[in-house]
Amino acid sequence: MKRCFLLLVSILFFATAKAQSWDSYPSYETYVEYMQQTAQKHKDICRLDTIGTSVEGRLLLCMKISNDLNGKNNKPKFFYSAAMHGNELTGAIMLLRLIDTLVTNSNFTATNSAFPDVYICPYANPDGTWHGGNSTISGAMRYNANYVDLNRNYPDIRTGKNSDGENRQAETQAFMTYQEKEKFNMSCNLHTGSEVFNYPWDSYRSSKNKHADDEWFKQLGKDFVSSLNDDKGTYFKDVNNSGIVEGGDWYVIYGSRQDWSTYFAHCREVTLELSMDYTPKANTLDDYWYKLKNSLFTFFDYCYYGFEGVVTDSITGKPLNNVMITIDNYDKDSSQVITNQNGYYIRPILSGSYSVTFSLDGYNFKTLNINTANNLTDYSVKLSPINTSLNETEEITAEIYPLPAENQITISTNQQLNYRIIDLNGKIIKKGTVNTFKKVLNTDNWQSGTYFITLSNDKGQTITRKLIKK
């Protein structure tokens, strides 16, 4: 794929003096002060959010960097975080350096409309990092103050329940609430202890259950690894030669943030392991930055491949929140994306042609054929409320019973109609014609749940109803 930002990055690194050097591990106070001062100094492009507080009351901070802080324009949102395991600190320093780079080079934000809103949380578990006291990282530990592994503390994607037997921790809850509010499109969580690009699912081996976007994740990983400044050819070779691994193929874990974020928050999250040493010697941090500084931008590139748009109500024009965008015969395991409060969505995906269904309770769904090339193509959509549509097409009348259906369902109409029955993934499970104005369908083989039926006549008039199978 095209690498539009990488060249720019390289040029800027040679052309600009480094604003701040992070070649040592800061104290908690130095870190907080840096975040506050940076946000103040660059308040035109920075907003410092306090996501919440840790068990011991330390701040969970996230810097939003954007040329559109008020969110007037719709842009992809990317979220970086590090040090969720408090003693895995390479990523935290890389993110502090990334903040510096973004705020001191306005090309990335202030003047560049094709750059995502970037959210950066360098220390996701400050109690673990400063376990030995605010002034030192000696004593840093993996766990939070309650000795809970935060990367096992998220709801399990297989059961929706907490699988580690611990209470949901303050840090976990804070991140979940923040992500549900901001609705990130893509995210990346930085760890250490290995050197590998790890992608969903953590809960399944790929032979058991691949993510619908498995190929996309692999392509992203390939581009990430090939963008490393790896002069010796030895970096990201710990787990395998490609440097890329599906989480469960490496080792299965449950309750990870990667899986929660990807499954429940409809985001695309990967986990990077950046160094064999959990906390490398401070004088090697510069080397890690050299190796990673281009690759960390790969994710921003990938925010601009696929399709995007705004979904609005066809009558009122108001943006529609939580519209589900389903790629027919492709999406599964909650891999659909959803619109945010502005009705905006992006669907990162490899180039190709897709049949895509936009659906929201109370609205007629709409299916479009979409083509994407190496860019972010605009497919904005208007959905019509179901009642309005009935008025517009009052010539069609239909009775569907019984609802909910048990083992059969009857469609009774006033004219010959074509019908399609679609599940919540947008998959057509049955279609045909109601010839005799009455049709009985056997529903024994349908799974319990919600379906939609569309009925259309040869004048192109259509009505949509919701069906429930017991």
Ligand SMILES: [Zn+2]
């Ligand atoms: Zn870790």
